[in-house]
Amino acid sequence: MENRAVVLLSGGIDSSVCLYIAKKQGFLPFLLSFDYGQRHKKELASARKIAEKLGLDIVVVKLKLPWLSSSLIDKNKSLFTREKIDTNIIPQTYISARNLIFLSIAVSYAEEISAKSIFVGANTIDFSGYPDCRDEFLESFFETARLGTKAGITEYPISIERPLINKSKKEIILLGKELSVPFELTWSCYKGEKKPCNECESCIIRKKGFSSAGITDPLS
Numbered sequence: 001m002e003n004r005a006v007v008l009l010s011g012g013i014d015s016s017v018c019l020y021i022a023k024k025q026g027f028l029p030f031l032l033s034f035d036y037g038q039r040h041k042k043e044l045a046s047a048r049k050i051a052e053k054l055g056l057d058i059v060v061v062k063l064k065l066p067w068l069s070s071s072l073i074d075k076n077k078s079l080f081t082r083e084k085i086d087t088n089i090i091p092q093t094y095i096s097a098r099n100l101i102f103l104s105i106a107v108s109y110a111e112e113i114s115a116k117s118i119f120v121g122a123n124t125i126d127f128s129g130y131p132d133c134r135d136e137f138l139e140s141f142f143e144t145a146r147l148g149t150k151a152g153i154t155e156y157p158i159s160i161e162r163p164l165i166n167k168s169k170k171e172i173i174l175l176g177k178e179l180s181v182p183f184e185l186t187w188s189c190y191k192g193e194k195k196p197c198n199e200c201e202s203c204i205i206r207k208k209g210f211s212s213a214g215i216t217d218p219l220s
Helices: 013-024 042-053 098-112 135-147 150-154 169-178 201-213
Strands: 004-008 028-035 058-062 117-119 159-161
Touching: 004 013, 004 098, 013 028, 013 042, 013 117, 013 169, 028 042, 028 098, 042 058, 098 117, 098 135, 135 150, 135 159, 169 201
Parallel strands: 004 028, 004 117, 028 058, 117 159
Antiparallel strands: none
């Protein structure tokens, strides 16, 4: 059987680079994305374009979350920009346990298709301070998945691969360039308008990354 891996693909830079890493390492990627009521669908459209470019199918799971506290879901809330990104302060774009939910579904999918690995583009250098992006969470989740699945207790634990966890946005972008990641197909902006707003936190982190890498952002 092929060396299968589930790759969480949002359509942003990190998950796209993660996908290309999985391919380089010889995995056959099974792509997984989520429509969870986010305020725009541009990242999902980007994920589909990247999948199409690589000739891969993508499973989009639609979720109806019964809470709207995050400004990434509630369009009536402001996507304010913090003067300085402080990873010790969780921003209002945080969605309650989002990665815990996504990874739980990814584990179920991986077990169903006999994939031994899940790739996730989480990193803790240039990020917004979300607790479910930290390595200690991912390590703990791996152990939970091992204990809570048939595969984990009878055959093999499903690994949680996070190759970008300790990389800066600059390093991620340079690696993506080396792997020929189509950055022009990715989307990062929280607002999801025709062009990136260059004001939200995600845009600021992206802009800093490309500038530090000495590469022109194709979306700029």
